[in-house]
Amino acid sequence: MTVHTGRHFLQIPGPTNVPDRVLRAMDMPTLDHRGPEFAELGLHVIAAMQRVFRTKQPVIIYPSSGTGAWEAAIVNTLSSGDKVLMAETGQFATLWRGLAEKFKLDIDFVPGDWRHGADLAEIEKRLAADKSHAIKAVMIVHNETSTGCVTHPQDVRKIMDRVKHPALLMVDTVSGLGSLEYEHDAWGIDVSVAGSQKGLMLPPGLGFNAVSDKALAASKTNSSFRSYWDWEEIIAANKLGSWPYTPATNLLYALKEGVAMLEEEGLDNVFARHKRHGAAARAAVKAWGLETVSIESHDHSPALTAVLMPEGHDADKFRKVVLENFDMSLGTGLNKWKGKIFRIGHIGHFNDLMLMGTLAGVEMGLELAKVPHRAGGVMAAMDVLTGKSVVPMTKAA
Ligand code: PLP
Numbered sequence: 001m002t003v004h005t006g007r008h009f010l011q012i013p014g015p016t017n018v019p020d021r022v023l024r025a026m027d028m029p030t031l032d033h034r035g036p037e038f039a040e041l042g043l044h045v046i047a048a049m050q051r052v053f054r055t056k057q058p059v060i061i062y063p064s065s066g067t068g069a070w071e072a073a074i075v076n077t078l079s080s081g082d083k084v085l086m087a088e089t090g091q092f093a094t095l096w097r098g099l100a101e102k103f104k105l106d107i108d109f110v111p112g113d114w115r116h117g118a119d120l121a122e123i124e125k126r127l128a129a130d131k132s133h134a135i136k137a138v139m140i141v142h143n144e145t146s147t148g149c150v151t152h153p154q155d156v157r158k159i160m161d162r163v164k165h166p167a168l169l170m171v172d173t174v175s176g177l178g179s180l181e182y183e184h185d186a187w188g189i190d191v192s193v194a195g196s197q198k199g200l201m202l203p204p205g206l207g208f209n210a211v212s213d214k215a216l217a218a219s220k221t222n223s224s225f226r227s228y229w230d231w232e233e234i235i236a237a238n239k240l241g242s243w244p245y246t247p248a249t250n251l252l253y254a255l256k257e258g259v260a261m262l263e264e265e266g267l268d269n270v271f272a273r274h275k276r277h278g279a280a281a282r283a284a285v286k287a288w289g290l291e292t293v294s295i296e297s298h299d300h301s302p303a304l305t306a307v308l309m310p311e312g313h314d315a316d317k318f319r320k321v322v323l324e325n326f327d328m329s330l331g332t333g334l335n336k337w338k339g340k341i342f343r344i345g346h347i348g349h350f351n352d353l354m355l356m357g358t359l360a361g362v363e364m365g366l367e368l369a370k371v372p373h374r375a376g377g378v379m380a381a382m383d384v385l386t387g388k389s390v391v392p393m394t395k396a397a
Contacts, residue, residue, distance in 0.1 A: 009328035013304035015197035016348030025257035039241030048259040055184035063248035066174040066195030069207030072229035080104035087118030091146035091334040117151035143176035148306035274302035280384040284377035303347035322365035
């Protein structure tokens with residue numbers, strides 16, 4: 001067995017590298033979650049997450065993965081038979097749809113080719129045609145982690161306002177929050193869904209909902225069965241910094257530290273950093289003569305870059321070569337992209353040299369795995385990072 005030295009490169013698009021500061025912050029005696037010290041922590045992290053979501057509304061923190069927060073968004077606001085409009089952007093939109101199906105929602109799924117953000121023209125058409133306002137929610141994935149394509153929630157909000165559609169707007173920003181600009185209140189989002197293990201730089205284990213007044217009102221009249229996910233009881237307990245059940249105490253210490261790190265850097269600088277790394281990664285891909293999954297610059301994700309393998313080459317074999325030789329994990333292709341793409345995560349706790357190490361690992365891996373490519377991707381990325389070449393960033397959303 002090869003013994004790897006130095007640090008493992010965890011360059012999947014989440015879970016992301018957890019900073020030492022966050023690990024140390026978690027390394028604390030577990031508190032009495034009904035005691036005064038915990039209440040202080042509870043109130044602190046709720047306020048911190050309101051700043052990250054950019055909302056004055058309640059933020060609910062679940063001891064769950066992102067999937068739990070998806071389910072919470074549905075069971076609080078929607079009932080079996082309710083019509084919802086979703087958009088096929090990739091595997092995560094497809095999984096959310098699958099979950100919605102289990103709750104017997106009536107899903108209108110706008111088709112997509114897994115290489116773009118949501119088809120906004122089609123969303124507008126379907127909303128405009130819904131004169132009786134049968135559609136109760138529009139549900140989109142902000143940063144589609146399976147493709148590296150972004151759907152800009154503010155564009156969807158503009159459409160809904162333009163056609164005067166009263167549906168709730170629900171946004172999965174599991175891999176967007178803390179990496180891509182996000183404005184829960186200013187963009188008129190009704191339910192935001194997020195998770196701890198991406199831009200927030202925590203281990204997996206926390207799920208989040210940020211909820212508008214309109215979503216809260218919908219939850220009050222919604223008769224769907226729910227208990228663990230019910231917003232009302234949690235929001236009531238949260239007023240005193242507690243939860244109706246045992247919260248993930250040590251992950252909340254981590255959350256406090258993760259948000260402190262984001263705020264020390266400044267959220268706008270965090271977003272700019274991700275954009276810059278996205279631009280450099282795409283410059284590398286272009287120089288290798290390969291193609292990104294995302295086609296339009298408007299859709300390119302600042303958090304990850306998904307790369308198509310040349311015909312006849314298996315992306316997972318290539319990933320294995322990279323893992324065995326350089327101890328670096330790259331993201332696998334999911335569902336219809338299995339074996340056809342690999343994903344480079346440049347999200348979360350990350351810097352220029354980590355990006356260069358990552359891209360060097362990819363370039364050496366391409367060589368060792370005999371994947372046809374041109375040399376020079378690493379150089380092209382360096383030119384972006386040093387400002388020698390100026391490349392378009394993604395939409396200044
Ligand atoms: N939504 C998106 C965009 C994701 O990337 C993920 C996970 O990677 C999820 C939802 C599901 O989250 P989890 O795996 O934490 O349940």
